[in-house]
Amino acid sequence: MKTIDFLRGRGAGAIDPAERDVLEARLSPPKSIAPRHTLVRRGQMVEFSTLLLDGLVGRYLEDRSGDRQLVALHVAGDFLDLHAFPLRHLDHDVVTLTQATVVTIEHAALEQITEKQPHLTRLLWYSTLLDAAIHREWIFRLGRLDGKGRVAHFMAETALRLALVGRCTAQQFELPITQSDIADACGLTNVHVSRVLRSLRMSGVLEVVGSMVTIRDQQRLWHLAEFDPHYLYLSNDISI
Amino acid sequence: MKTIDFLRGRGAGAIDPAERDVLEARLSPPKSIAPRHTLVRRGQMVEFSTLLLDGLVGRYLEDRSGDRQLVALHVAGDFLDLHAFPLRHLDHDVVTLTQATVVTIEHAALEQITEKQPHLTRLLWYSTLLDAAIHREWIFRLGRLDGKGRVAHFMAETALRLALVGRCTAQQFELPITQSDIADACGLTNVHVSRVLRSLRMSGVLEVVGSMVTIRDQQRLWHLAEFDPHYLYLSNDISI
DNA sequence: CGTTCGATTGAATGTATTCAATGGATGTGG
DNA sequence: CCACATCCATTGAATACATTCAATCGAACG
Numbered sequence: 001m002k003t004i005d006f007l008r009g010r011g012a013g014a015i016d017p018a019e020r021d022v023l024e025a026r027l028s029p030p031k032s033i034a035p036r037h038t039l040v041r042r043g044q045m046v047e048f049s050t051l052l053l054d055g056l057v058g059r060y061l062e063d064r065s066g067d068r069q070l071v072a073l074h075v076a077g078d079f080l081d082l083h084a085f086p087l088r089h090l091d092h093d094v095v096t097l098t099q100a101t102v103v104t105i106e107h108a109a110l111e112q113i114t115e116k117q118p119h120l121t122r123l124l125w126y127s128t129l130l131d132a133a134i135h136r137e138w139i140f141r142l143g144r145l146d147g148k149g150r151v152a153h154f155m156a157e158t159a160l161r162l163a164l165v166g167r168c169t170a171q172q173f174e175l176p177i178t179q180s181d182i183a184d185a186c187g188l189t190n191v192h193v194s195r196v197l198r199s200l201r202m203s204g205v206l207e208v209v210g211s212m213v214t215i216r217d218q219q220r221l222w223h224l225a226e227f228d229p230h231y232l233y234l235s236n237d238i239s240i
Numbered sequence: 241m242k243t244i245d246f247l248r249g250r251g252a253g254a255i256d257p258a259e260r261d262v263l264e265a266r267l268s269p270p271k272s273i274a275p276r277h278t279l280v281r282r283g284q285m286v287e288f289s290t291l292l293l294d295g296l297v298g299r300y301l302e303d304r305s306g307d308r309q310l311v312a313l314h315v316a317g318d319f320l321d322l323h324a325f326p327l328r329h330l331d332h333d334v335v336t337l338t339q340a341t342v343v344t345i346e347h348a349a350l351e352q353i354t355e356k357q358p359h360l361t362r363l364l365w366y367s368t369l370l371d372a373a374i375h376r377e378w379i380f381r382l383g384r385l386d387g388k389g390r391v392a393h394f395m396a397e398t399a400l401r402l403a404l405v406g407r408c409t410a411q412q413f414e415l416p417i418t419q420s421d422i423a424d425a426c427g428l429t430n431v432h433v434s435r436v437l438r439s440l441r442m443s444g445v446l447e448v449v450g451s452m453v454t455i456r457d458q459q460r461l462w463h464l465a466e467f468d469p470h471y472l473y474l475s476n477d478i479s480i
Numbered sequence: 481c482g483t484t485c486g487a488t489t490g491a492a493t494g495t496a497t498t499c500a501a502t503g504g505a506t507g508t509g510g
Numbered sequence: 511c512c513a514c515a516t517c518c519a520t521t522g523a524a525t526a527c528a529t530t531c532a533a534t535c536g537a538a539c540g
Contacts, residue, residue, distance in 0.1 A: 185384030
């Protein structure tokens, strides 16, 4: 079995092989999940956490009228709900966007790790703080950027995070989600996302054909997005 | 010295007196900080974390033109930059909004705690995850609410968090910050915040006189804000 | 073959911004 | 003590941005 992508490319004091073994030994066998399947519902007590091996998963808050705000998008290597270990239950829903492959780890096992493996514990903690750093950047995206900037920022971030786990090469990546999903992430309507993507395409910044995204001009994309990957805490040896 | 307000009113398995002693024994003497003073700058390596005893502190991301997006507002009892312990440096600035009183704890001391005190470690972890939960709600606020809803949501959250630490009684609280600060938090201009506050005042929902905020109709405030305090992980015995 | 879903476009509307001007409150130096 | 500057809040007018509503179209699916 392929080594999991957990924390791959991140600046944290690397997870050492022994720790990786400790973690992997406690993981369930991989499981495949259908698209648009709810893994964890808001408020539900959870006894285990889920690590994403492949696919895309979203975390959602719902408004009164049932419209969803995407508050996080997860790619391979991300823990989806490690937060639920200290918190005991989540304040939001966790839903697959695409077909996904996951493994789980019991909270009892995580508790053992916190008792016996302080360094590994700090790495797990660290990974939840990366989520928080990304949350903050999403606040910035929504609070300070217009539609074009928001979509550009979303794409810049997603490309980079996918690149870290080998899912974006030569400025191209598969993003098998709808324009409504992008709208949910960017606080826009699907109609406006359509117009924004056209504008990005027309100006030669970025092209979406089917589910394949191609970045044509990264410099302008990053400029539009006011994008600075600092917040992703990449290791120094990652070239962008 | 008054017991610190850390995790007061939260649902976590309570911090027990022995643990509280462990923590308090390692805290520096209290220190007073002037308003608008930068405590931690983005990217700066930090060797200690800061716990807020009194006052208001903001965490900011800056855009290219120097405009700030507030990504978090901290009240008494909050750790301002516990994130910096696993992360080593921050992706944002930490700035006092008002006069503030803080104590610090060395990262070396926190590391010892993670080696010897797994339960206390989980509580510290938990407190950073509360920050993340609040981040998510801010994403919702910016992505799904209009100006009136955003300001209402900001006020509803702030009132409740201040109430937890005894700084909001009878639906009144001191909020000695400017309309521009509120604008920075809500992704609006100060001009529009002024209009929104007028509208909230006119409709009898909320009144701001000087730095004193009075909630006149909590039910309508919460409705406008689509506010549900679930995400604050309050203990069951907290009445709102 | 008809249905559904996602993407696209146009027109009208609404919300928030920008720019500019004003006024009150506070603080400072002459 | 007054004159002046500064900060914050407020208001109006014009503009920009995004939404809503509605219609169309192609592709995928059963």
